[in-house]
Amino acid sequence: MTTIYSIEDEESLISLLEYNITSAGYKFDHSVNGYDGMIELQKVKPDLIILDWMLPDISGIEVCKFIRSNKDLQKTPVIILTAKGEEDDLVSGFGSGADDYMVKPFSPKELIARIQALLRRNSEASSTSRLTYSNIVMDTDMHRVYCCDKETKLGPREYRILEFLMQNPGRVYTRQQILDAVWGTNVYITDRTIDVHIRRLRKALSVTEECKVIRTIRSSGYSLDSQS
Numbered sequence: 001m002t003t004i005y006s007i008e009d010e011e012s013l014i015s016l017l018e019y020n021i022t023s024a025g026y027k028f029d030h031s032v033n034g035y036d037g038m039i040e041l042q043k044v045k046p047d048l049i050i051l052d053w054m055l056p057d058i059s060g061i062e063v064c065k066f067i068r069s070n071k072d073l074q075k076t077p078v079i080i081l082t083a084k085g086e087e088d089d090l091v092s093g094f095g096s097g098a099d100d101y102m103v104k105p106f107s108p109k110e111l112i113a114r115i116q117a118l119l120r121r122n123s124e125a126s127s128t129s130r131l132t133y134s135n136i137v138m139d140t141d142m143h144r145v146y147c148c149d150k151e152t153k154l155g156p157r158e159y160r161i162l163e164f165l166m167q168n169p170g171r172v173y174t175r176q177q178i179l180d181a182v183w184g185t186n187v188y189i190t191d192r193t194i195d196v197h198i199r200r201l202r203k204a205l206s207v208t209e210e211c212k213v214i215r216t217i218r219s220s221g222y223s224l225d226s227q228s
């Protein structure tokens with residue numbers, strides 16, 4: 001379940017947040033000061049953080065800097081809540097890595113809309129672990145390759161070659177460049193070995209005509225080309 005975590009010391013505001021956030025279908029959790037918040041955030045690993053600017057112990061800026069430097073939290077969207085008159089400090093708020101802010105008192109409806117927008121943006125950003133070319137989709141998180149929506153099994157070398165080519169479709173790579181990218185430098189592999197793996201890769205991709213995209217460039221090397 002999507003969890004929204006708030007660090008906020010004002011009790012009436014906590015109740016307001018809890019009511020509106022749970023009504024919108026999210027799980028709500030909170031801390032009432034910055035230090036507890038930083039400890040809890042690491043356990044809860046929420047999907048979004050609503051951070052009060054003026055906390056009783058440390059400032060929201062410090063908490064925000066902590067969030068951005070923590071490997072588990074650094075990509076979590078942060079909305080800063082600030083009181084009227086503190087807006088000038090917001091420049092430093094964005095400098096410390098906040099994604100959005102709202103000035104109190106705010107409309108709960110507007111807050112929910114901002115939460116939804118940030119969550120959407122974040123899920124789109126995390127799906128960039130996909131490479132696509134022609135009818136080939138490569139999911140680099142799951143290490144899966146699909147040709148026209150059908151999964152194709154590739155060996156590890158073939159997978160790496162395809163990933164490398166898909167990062168720059170159309171560009172021609174020499175066998176040496178492919179070798180360096182896939183096997184690493186200081187490895188003795190002949191051109192012939194690369195050709196063997198390319199052949200296997202082509203075979204795996206030949207399930208449909210549209211996926212036959214590896215072009216041989218005479219005396220140069222290979223490239224991805226859907227016109228081939």
Ligand code: CA
Pocket residue numbers: 008009010052053054055056
């Ligand atoms: Ca406060």
